[in-house]
Amino acid sequence: MVDHPKPDSSDFAIEVRHLLKEFGVLKxxxxxxxxxxxxxFLSVFGPNGAGKTTLIKILTGLTRPSSGTARVxxxxxxxxxxxxxxxxxxISHSTALYADLTPMENLVFYGKMYGLECPEESAxxxxxxxxxxxxxxxxxxxxxRGMVQRLSIARAILHDPSILFLDEPFTGLDLHASNVxxxxxxxxxxxxxTILMTTHDVSRGLEMCDKVALQVMGQFxxxxxxxxxxxxxxxxxxxxxxxxxxxxxGIRQH
Amino acid sequence: xNLFLNQITAIVWKDFVTELKTRELFSAMFIxxxxxxxxxxxxxxLSVVKASEVGPGILWVAFLFxxxxxxxxxxxxxxxxxxxxxxxxxxxxxxxxxFGKLISNFIFLSIMELFILxxxxxxxxxDILEHLLPLLFVIFLGTLGFCALGTLLSxxxxxLKSRDIMLPILLYPLLVPIxxxxxxxxxxxxxxxxxxxxxxxxxxxxxxxxxxxxxSIMTIDHILEE
Numbered sequence: 001m002v003d004h005p006k007p008d009s010s011d012f013a014i015e016v017r018h019l020l021k022e023f024g025v026l027k028x029x030x031x032x033x034x035x036x037x038x039x040x041f042l043s044v045f046g047p048n049g050a051g052k053t054t055l056i057k058i059l060t061g062l063t064r065p066s067s068g069t070a071r072v073x074x075x076x077x078x079x080x081x082x083x084x085x086x087x088x089x090x091i092s093h094s095t096a097l098y099a100d101l102t103p104m105e106n107l108v109f110y111g112k113m114y115g116l117e118c119p120e121e122s123a124x125x126x127x128x129x130x131x132x133x134x135x136x137x138x139x140x141x142x143x144x145r146g147m148v149q150r151l152s153i154a155r156a157i158l159h160d161p162s163i164l165f166l167d168e169p170f171t172g173l174d175l176h177a178s179n180v181x182x183x184x185x186x187x188x189x190x191x192x193x194t195i196l197m198t199t200h201d202v203s204r205g206l207e208m209c210d211k212v213a214l215q216v217m218g219q220f221x222x223x224x225x226x227x228x229x230x231x232x233x234x235x236x237x238x239x240x241x242x243x244x245x246x247x248x249x250g251i252r253q254h
Numbered sequence: 255x256n257l258f259l260n261q262i263t264a265i266v267w268k269d270f271v272t273e274l275k276t277r278e279l280f281s282a283m284f285i286x287x288x289x290x291x292x293x294x295x296x297x298x299x300l301s302v303v304k305a306s307e308v309g310p311g312i313l314w315v316a317f318l319f320x321x322x323x324x325x326x327x328x329x330x331x332x333x334x335x336x337x338x339x340x341x342x343x344x345x346x347x348x349x350x351x352x353f354g355k356l357i358s359n360f361i362f363l364s365i366m367e368l369f370i371l372x373x374x375x376x377x378x379x380x381d382i383l384e385h386l387l388p389l390l391f392v393i394f395l396g397t398l399g400f401c402a403l404g405t406l407l408s409x410x411x412x413x414l415k416s417r418d419i420m421l422p423i424l425l426y427p428l429l430v431p432i433x434x435x436x437x438x439x440x441x442x443x444x445x446x447x448x449x450x451x452x453x454x455x456x457x458x459x460x461x462x463x464x465x466x467x468x469x470s471i472m473t474i475d476h477i478l479e480e
Contacts, residue, residue, distance in 0.1 A: 061343075080475075082345035084345075085344060094335055095336065096339055097340075098268065098272060110344065113261050113265075115261070
């Protein structure tokens with residue numbers, strides 16, 4: 001296997017240029033461009049079907065764009081390099097956890113797949129981070145949704161990635177589990193991890209992030225620093241977009 | 255190279271631990287294979303037909319049909335909770351996933367075959383012990399080809415709604431050369447013929463094994479991509 005050198009470090013963790021993903025006539029991602037500096041937290045809001053999940057799938061190398069370019073951690077996403085995957089962690093609707101294995105077995109497995117030197121130690125440390133160490137020998141199948149989501153975090157940060165992609169991570173969590181999850185995210189953000197999160201939860205999304213985007217019909221209709229965002233106006237904008245699934249108020253293409 | 259092998263081993267280990275806990279795969283495959291043999295035993299009049307003539311076909315039908323159950327289950331496990339996505343996000347070549355699943359499937363099917371062989375010997379009253387090594391060699395070649403192609407196609411079918419139906423439809427026609435070769439060789443071995451007299455069949459089966467694995471290495475990246 002050729003040992004590719006790590007690309008020049010840049011200020012940007014994520015750089016996206018004119019990204020397009022077409023499924024037949026449908027443009028799931030339609031000409032999106034943006035940059036995210038290292039350590040920044042971007043919340044992407046948008047109605048169902050706006051293309052948020054497709055955007056994450058492209059940026060994590062799970063699917064190829066129809067055109068445009070994306071660089072994550074300095075690597076061209078389309079090249080599909082394992083080195084890029086080592087730099088990212090993903091939490092999505094799917095937990096990517098084996099229900100018949102225990103949390104420990106799941107994390108040791110992923111630790112081996114990431115080539116960690118001591119997968120057992122890393123797994124235990126990650127489980128302690130998310131407060132699941134006492135249940136480490138129970139089957140995942142017996143866990144509540146909130147516990148599974150915390151275990152998903154443990155899986156995603158096991159290899160200490162510099163960039164995290166979170167696809168609607170609050171879905172299905174009750175209030176307590178959401179608050180616990182939020183604390184974990186804030187903790188990760190304080191450790192200078194770059195985070196891109198899609199969510200429908202406007203108050204939580206705005207509270208945690210540095211940058212805000214609103215994705216509608218595949219396009220970024222809004223992309224702004226959170227300090228510049230008026231929460232009430234943004235909520236109105238977001239709910240209009242959800243209601244109409246079309247953004248009609250002062251579209252601002254980044 | 256070390257990481258490549260460690261990652262393959264990790265997938266095989268994970269499949270084994272899961273199987274040890276659930277015992278779904280082996281029991282389903284074994285019972286199905288046993289039922290196939292029993293049905294044929296009752297439908298074939300062994301006082302008219304020579305057991306060594308019909309036995310090989312029945313044995314391989316049992317192996318391949320029960321193996322298909324295993325292949326379907328194998329990637330279903332990865333689809334549950336999006337685990338395949340988790341595998342695709344790790345810093346590994348996609349061939350790691352293919353080889354990990356291929357080896358798991360091969361080992362599970364081989365274990366099942368080792369349990370079925372003595373029962374086949376008893377039911378058909380065929381002494382396979384004196385031909386055991388050549389027979390195991392042929393079973394190895396046939397099982398490898400079946401798993402090599404089956405793992406690729408089950409990964410392809412795993413994204414389809416009708417995967418249970420699509421896998422056998424895609425798999426069996428492509429397996430025809432191997433099935434003909436291994437059934438012929440098994441028959442010849444049970445009739446006491448030496449392996450040296452079957453070099454053409456051995457060459458054919460080994461060639462298809464290599465072709466299936468080669469094609470899988472070349473295509474698995476595109477097949478697993480959404």
